[in-house]
Amino acid sequence: xxxxxxxxxxxxxxxxxxxxxxxxxxxxxxxxxxxxxxxxxxxxxxxxxxxxxxxxxxxxxxxxxxxxxxxxxxxxxxxxxxxxxxxxxxxxxxxxxxxxxxxxxxxxxxxxxxxxxxxxxxxxxxxxxxxxxxxxxxxxxxxxxxxxxxxxxxxxxxxxxxxxxxxxxxxxxxxxxxxxxxxxxxxxxxxxxxxxxxxxxxxxxxxxxxxxxxxxxxxxxxxxxxxxxxxxxxxxxxxxxxxxxxxxxxxxxxxxxxxxxxxxxxxxxxxxxxxxxxxxxxxxxxxxxxxxxxxxxxxxxxxxxxxxxxxxxxxxxxxxxxxxxxxxxxxxxxxxxxxxxxxxxxxxxxxxxxxxxxxxxxxxxxxxxxxxxxxxxxxxxxxxxxxxxxxxxxxxxxxxxxxxxxxxxxxxxxxxxxxxxxxxxxxxxxxxxxxxxxxxxxxxxxxxxxxxxxxxxxxxxxxxxxxxxxxxxxxxxxxxxxxxxxxxxxxxxxxxxxxxxxxxxxxxxxxxxxxxxxxxxxxxxxxxxxxxxxxxxxxxxxxxxxxxxxxxxxxxxxxxxxxxxxxxxxxxxxxxxxxxxxxxxxxxxx
Amino acid sequence: xxxxxxxxxxxxxxxxxxxxxxxxxxxxxxxxxxxxxxxxxxxxxxxxxxxxxxxxxxxxxxxxxxxxxxxxxxxxxxxxxxxxxxxxxxxxxxxxxxxxxxxxxxxxxxxxxxxxxxxxxxxxxxxxxxxxxxxxxxxxxxxxxxxxxxxxxxxxxxxxxxxxxxxxxxxxxxxxxxxxxxxxxxxxxxxxxxxxxxxxxxxxxxxxxxxxxxxxxxxxxxxxxxxxxxxxxxxxxxxxxxxxxxxxxxxxxxxxxxxxxxxxxxxxxxxxxxxxxxxxxxxxxxxxxxxxxxxxxxxxxxxxxxxxxxxxxxxxxxxxxxxxxxxxxxxxxxxxxxxxxxxxxxxxxxxxxxxxxxxxxxxxxxxxxxxxxxxxxxxxxxxxxxxxxxxxxxxxxxxx
Numbered sequence: 001x002x003x004x005x006x007x008x009x010x011x012x013x014x015x016x017x018x019x020x021x022x023x024x025x026x027x028x029x030x031x032x033x034x035x036x037x038x039x040x041x042x043x044x045x046x047x048x049x050x051x052x053x054x055x056x057x058x059x060x061x062x063x064x065x066x067x068x069x070x071x072x073x074x075x076x077x078x079x080x081x082x083x084x085x086x087x088x089x090x091x092x093x094x095x096x097x098x099x100x101x102x103x104x105x106x107x108x109x110x111x112x113x114x115x116x117x118x119x120x121x122x123x124x125x126x127x128x129x130x131x132x133x134x135x136x137x138x139x140x141x142x143x144x145x146x147x148x149x150x151x152x153x154x155x156x157x158x159x160x161x162x163x164x165x166x167x168x169x170x171x172x173x174x175x176x177x178x179x180x181x182x183x184x185x186x187x188x189x190x191x192x193x194x195x196x197x198x199x200x201x202x203x204x205x206x207x208x209x210x211x212x213x214x215x216x217x218x219x220x221x222x223x224x225x226x227x228x229x230x231x232x233x234x235x236x237x238x239x240x241x242x243x244x245x246x247x248x249x250x251x252x253x254x255x256x257x258x259x260x261x262x263x264x265x266x267x268x269x270x271x272x273x274x275x276x277x278x279x280x281x282x283x284x285x286x287x288x289x290x291x292x293x294x295x296x297x298x299x300x301x302x303x304x305x306x307x308x309x310x311x312x313x314x315x316x317x318x319x320x321x322x323x324x325x326x327x328x329x330x331x332x333x334x335x336x337x338x339x340x341x342x343x344x345x346x347x348x349x350x351x352x353x354x355x356x357x358x359x360x361x362x363x364x365x366x367x368x369x370x371x372x373x374x375x376x377x378x379x380x381x382x383x384x385x386x387x388x389x390x391x392x393x394x395x396x397x398x399x400x401x402x403x404x405x406x407x408x409x410x411x412x413x414x415x416x417x418x419x420x421x422x423x424x425x426x427x428x429x430x431x432x433x434x435x436x437x438x439x440x441x442x443x444x445x446x447x448x449x450x451x452x453x454x455x456x457x458x459x460x461x462x463x464x465x466x467x468x469x470x471x472x473x474x475x476x477x478x479x480x481x482x483x484x485x486x487x488x489x490x491x492x493x494x495x496x497x498x499x500x501x502x503x504x505x506x507x508x509x510x511x512x513x514x515x516x517x518x519x520x521x522x523x524x525x526x527x528x529x530x531x532x533x534x535x536x537x538x539x540x541x542x543x544x545x546x547x548x549x550x551x552x553x554x555x556x557x558x559x560x561x562x563x564x565x566x567x568x569x570x571x572x573x574x575x576x577x578x579x580x581x582x583x584x585x586x587x588x589x590x
Numbered sequence: 591x592x593x594x595x596x597x598x599x600x601x602x603x604x605x606x607x608x609x610x611x612x613x614x615x616x617x618x619x620x621x622x623x624x625x626x627x628x629x630x631x632x633x634x635x636x637x638x639x640x641x642x643x644x645x646x647x648x649x650x651x652x653x654x655x656x657x658x659x660x661x662x663x664x665x666x667x668x669x670x671x672x673x674x675x676x677x678x679x680x681x682x683x684x685x686x687x688x689x690x691x692x693x694x695x696x697x698x699x700x701x702x703x704x705x706x707x708x709x710x711x712x713x714x715x716x717x718x719x720x721x722x723x724x725x726x727x728x729x730x731x732x733x734x735x736x737x738x739x740x741x742x743x744x745x746x747x748x749x750x751x752x753x754x755x756x757x758x759x760x761x762x763x764x765x766x767x768x769x770x771x772x773x774x775x776x777x778x779x780x781x782x783x784x785x786x787x788x789x790x791x792x793x794x795x796x797x798x799x800x801x802x803x804x805x806x807x808x809x810x811x812x813x814x815x816x817x818x819x820x821x822x823x824x825x826x827x828x829x830x831x832x833x834x835x836x837x838x839x840x841x842x843x844x845x846x847x848x849x850x851x852x853x854x855x856x857x858x859x860x861x862x863x864x865x866x867x868x869x870x871x872x873x874x875x876x877x878x879x880x881x882x883x884x885x886x887x888x889x890x891x892x893x894x895x896x897x898x899x900x901x902x903x904x905x906x907x908x909x910x911x912x913x914x915x916x917x918x919x920x921x922x923x924x925x926x927x928x929x930x931x932x933x934x935x936x937x938x939x940x941x942x943x944x945x946x947x948x949x950x951x952x953x954x955x956x957x958x959x960x961x962x963x964x965x966x967x968x969x970x971x972x973x974x975x976x977x978x979x980x981x982x983x984x985x986x987x988x989x990x
Contacts, residue, residue, distance in 0.1 A: 056827045081833030093824035096775060096832070098756055101619065105902030110833030112898035119903065136619065138667075140781065155832070382792050406798035418793040421813060435798040479798065 001194040002026040007063035009044050018044045020219045029192035036215035037494045038464050042198040049164050050086040051077040082111050085155030086164045091147040100150055101135045107158045125153045143369030145176035165197040169204050170491050173367040173520045174555050177204050200494050203238035203559050207255040228252045236495045240559040242572040259563040273578045333483035333514035338388035341374055348374045349538040356514045363529035364518040365556055371538040372518035376485045380411045410476030411485040419472045426456035436479035446474040466497030486517040490524050502527050526558035526570040617970035625753030627911035632749030634918025635962050638925040639741035642939040643734040646951040648741045654962040655748040661966040663751050675747020679740035686736030691724050699725025731943045764894030786814045837896045852889030858882020910968050917964035924958035
């Protein structure tokens with residue numbers, strides 16, 4: 001269906017080809033997953049299928065790409081529109097019209113389908129993607145997951161034979177991602193649609209793939225094979241594969257079910273090892289955060305407040321005091337009480353309470369549009385509270401001058417680029433020093449520490465997603481805020497960048513920074529957070545230590561937990577440490 | 591639903607049933623009124639407003655337009671433009687009055703209200719007066735004149751608030767469809783730009799810089815433009831990949847005919863308009879204009895054959911659209927007829943300023959203007975949460 005013959009793509013001005021000597025053939029009705037670290041040319045390959053590379057992006061394509069027998073050299077993207085449907089990384093950039101229904105119909109209108117056919121397909125697609133309730137909504141008012149579903153729906157309606165998806169689930173919460181993947185699965189199995197998809201979050205997609213194409217490094221040849229075989233050699237792999245590699249299982253498990261069946265021996269062995277709860281795990285030893293007791297989600301705010309105060313007393317200061325009205329309360333990085341935020345007439349947050357201690361990492365989870373980002377915005381004073389109070393280091397963020405506030409709290413927004421204005425890394429750092437009133441060179445030192453191999457003259461736009469995130473984080477950290485907030489930090493990051501970020505954030509927590517991250521990435525939350533707060537429709541519905549929350553709610557459980565339940569292991573590294581500590585070969589538990 | 595079947599509902603009395611059937615349905619996409627109907631209605635009211643300076647009639651027209659907007663406007667973003675148009679109309683009225691006070695008025699008047707100090711002007715500026723006497727006649731004349739303009743603006747504002755601009759553009763003929771899409775994209779572009787500015791100003795706050803004031807705005811200018819440019823490129827790629835600009839193969843003959851018809855038509859329209867406007871071209875002006883228009887329309891129609899496009903759920907022009915458009919057209923037509931044929935028309939539609947007389951409300955024109963209220967009852971009512979529940983309780987039944 002899709003055939004690459006010795007394809008080499010060189011962009012204008014680039015010194016070497018982005019992808020080189022690619023030969024690949026995707027059969028009809030196959031779901032092929034394209035994996036690899038960031039920057040190896042996955043998006044370029046996907047673009048070549050729809051003809052956007054090179055017709056739209058420029059550059060030179062050597063070799064031949066044919067889709068359903070049409071050569072992309074002679075067919076422009078618009079002439080391939082009836083066989084290829086493409087969804088890019090950013091759904092908002094994809095929308096042409098203003099409402100959901102018109103958006104779904106747009107592609108069919110371009111192709112000139114009959115009105116009754118269009119009507120029928122729009123209705124089918126609305127049902128297929130669960131969008132019926134949103135049909136008249138303007139696309140700009142939808143949440144990220146809804147937008148992604150509309151974007152996929154909008155290319156599904158012309159019934160393309162090939163679907164090309166670039167990171168379709170990275171912006172979605174776990175449930176919405178499942179929905180999208182279930183839809184893809186149905187398309188492949190019921191309609192025989194060919195799907196070519198790139199995705200960093202392998203734990204979500206790898207089990208659905210028929211074959212996996214791996215680009216291990218830039219310019220390297222493609223490795224194609226069954227998922228289990230490719231995963232054995234891939235530099236990027238999901239936790240379940242990591243567990244399989246640790247256990248030396250062959251073939252490697254791709255799903256939680258496979259892994260559970262094989263993990264019996266491992267579970268038995270681990271059962272003998274005393275379970276280390278995450279707040280005693282090594283990366284928190286240096287931190288000041290003590291054990292965090294679970295808090296009932298159903299307690300009323302009036303009863304919750306004094307308990308919060310009591311609970312934190314031993315951690316923030318050495319002296320134990322019985323009064324709930326002690327002054328050190330104001331020195332906590334963040335205290336949120338009974339917070340409500342309204343947008344227009346809608347209440348986005350309702351009666352939210354949250355206290356963050358120094359050195360503590362809190363993950364905010366919940367479906368798209370649950371109010372996670374709004375809570376972060378409230379903590380930096382971007383949205384004023386409608387009721388309740390927010391205190392950051394004892395200050396009201398919405399009434400504090402920005403220059404003072406950045407010494408109390410720093411936010412890395414969902415799009416880190418928003419924070420960066422200058423046209424070189426050096427310029428950005430100088431500006432950050434100026435803004436924070438820090439010693440000249442502070443920011444640059446941070447950047448060199450976090451990103452060792454980065455030149456002063458690089459334009460922030462030319463950095464990879466992970467590098468840009470790290471630069472923004474360095475800019476925020478220049479003012480040394482005790483509270484660091486991150487909004488969806490792992491969007492678009494590969495596993496290597498993610499693990500660097502995890503190491504970085506653990507170090508920050510160990511230095512006593514409080515960290516709050518809003519994320520859909522259950523693996524990241526499991527790796528990093530001491531506590532998880534789950535928001536639903538603007539209200540906290542669960543709040544407790546990570547291990548307890550994720551074991552209790554499967555949608556938010558990382559793969560390792562699912563495999564080893566009822567034991568409360570969260571990450572592969574934990575399991576590895578435990579096995580090593582217990583002596584005995586880590587290679588094969590049997 | 592099953593419960594309702596088991597226990598038969600008492601049937602409403604026949605008169606009530608008739609009323610229920612005549613009541614306008616709730617607006618959905620299926621019964622959405624054609625945006626063109628709203629524009630015809632509003633332009634009809636505007637034409638009527640341009641035919642009179644009677645303040646009572648103009649006030650009645652504004653009230654009619656306002657009532658219909660209040661009854662039938664949705665909560666969509668474009669519906670909010672009505673307020674802006676009303677403010678603009680008030681500003682126009684204010685400016686017209688201020689000019690009359692400052693620059694004087696051509697209307698001779700005897701009732702001097704106040705005498706402003708007059709600015710002495712050199713000889714070459716003869717005919718221009720700054721300051722001086724302000725007469726009641728002059729002010730009333732300016733008020734009538736300003737009211738006429740304000741009423742026109744409010745009518746246009748009503749159309750803007752009631753008709754979905756995107757859907758109006760989609761009703762363009764096939765050959766212009768792509769241009770329509772471009773305009774729709776541009777329309778959605780502006781809100782995105784504003785959202786970008788807001789987001790980046792918020793980001794300035796995160797960097798510890800003041801997020802308010804003009805400097806904050808200037809500093810985000812470049813990133814905003816950069817972002818806008820990138821978004822446009824991404825959108826263009828997406829549109830291309832989704833088949834924007836696909837065209838059907840047409841024989842070269844048809845293509846050439848299209849070009850000739852369109853170009854010739856446009857030349858004809860220009861020549862015809864020139865002929866109509868100049869004194870000596872009165873004879874050939876109108877026929878040339880009409881021929882040009884015909885040729886241009888033919889070119890558009892032929893050009894539409896190159897486009898493969900089909901329309902998804904185009905707004906149907908149904909009975910209610912006829913009623914709405916008809917009511918506006920009727921208001922305009924009746925006022926024009928009245929002005930042409932009634933002996934007292936001039937006095938009634940243009941109340942005298944010199945000497946000052948109190949305007950009276952002429953019966954027939956007023957009745958004609960009231961016809962413009964028809965859309966408030968004939969057009970489908972928007973599904974507003976408040977009115978939806980109110981209707982449900984009023985009729986005592988939900989559609990089951």
